[in-house]
Amino acid sequence: MNAIVSIIVPCYNQAQYLDEALQSVLDQTYQNWECIIVNDGSSDNTEEVAQKWVQKDVRFQYFFKKNGGVSSTRNLGICYAIGEFILPLDADDRIGRTYINSAVRVFRRNSTLKLVYSKAEYFGDKTGLWYLPSFSIQNLARFNMIFCSAIYRKKDWELVGGYDVNMIYGIEDWEFWIAILKDGGNVFRLDTVEFYYRVKKVSRQKQLDGKMTKMMNEYMCIKHVDFFVKQLGSFLELNEVIEANKKCSENLKSEKFVIDVFCTTFFGFSVFGLYKIKKQ
CATH class of the missing domain: 3.90.550.10 (Spore Coat Polysaccharide Biosynthesis Protein SpsA; Chain A)
Known part of the structure; x- marks a missing residue:
């Protein structure tokens, strides 16, 4: 003690x-x-x-x-x-x-x-x-x-x-x-x-306005995507941050998808889109 x-x-x-x-x-x-x-x-x-x-x-x-x-x-x-x-x-x-x-x-x-x-x-x-x-x-x-x-x-x-x-x-x-x-x-x-x-x-x-809260939720979801997929099957249930769709579960299990969503959301560009452009 x-x-x-x-x-x-x-x-x-x-x-x-x-x-x-x-x-x-x-x-x-x-x-x-x-x-x-x-x-x-x-x-x-x-x-x-x-x-x-x-x-x-x-x-x-x-x-x-x-x-x-x-x-x-x-x-x-x-x-x-x-x-x-x-x-x-x-x-x-x-x-x-x-x-x-x-x-x-x-x-x-x-x-x-x-x-x-x-x-x-x-x-x-x-x-x-x-x-x-x-x-x-x-x-x-x-x-x-x-x-x-x-x-x-x-x-x-x-x-x-x-x-x-x-x-x-x-x-x-x-x-x-x-x-x-x-x-x-x-x-x-x-x-x-x-x-x-x-x-x-x-x-x-x-x-905090809705936009800021949504931004923090999205960031958290992507950072801990493994946790949300394990507990919920997807992270789409979390405060309705991202609209549910049938392909969600497959996409979230793709590391490339998660990285791309993160960069698109917070930096305004797609990493894999840039990669394709560079290759061309």
């Missing part, structure tokens, strides 16, 4: 909420933690608020980086982390007092676990329980039922290369769960509420 748990708090213009998030860290019944606050190029007084906590308790650390999005910000914090376990915590959310203690106990009892999370509640502009469907690997191929503040081992973050910095428009946590779970490993949900998700009138998620 003496494992160090590294709590990673990315903050971009969320200084007004940061105190609440960090207080929930300080209130943990589990004491062997470090908290790494990473300022993602904020224009507000994030640094001032963070430095106050650094002076209050030596377990808090503060770093600044140029704005690059939540994936790169979490990755930077985790690079500095010395903990066996990682707990990402957005600067406007909170965790329950017994979250870390309960999660570490579960990890110690079951070496096959890769993720531990809990029940959740809304607070802010909306209150009440956040009803999340139960986890299954097949359901994970259809939707994300695990909030971003699940606890996992740093070594699993290292194995998949961290959070994908290309996921700049959201759902980066969903993609990361797929990356670390698609080749095996178990997930456990605590039966207590240990995570509190702030609902605001304006949030990063609400600001």
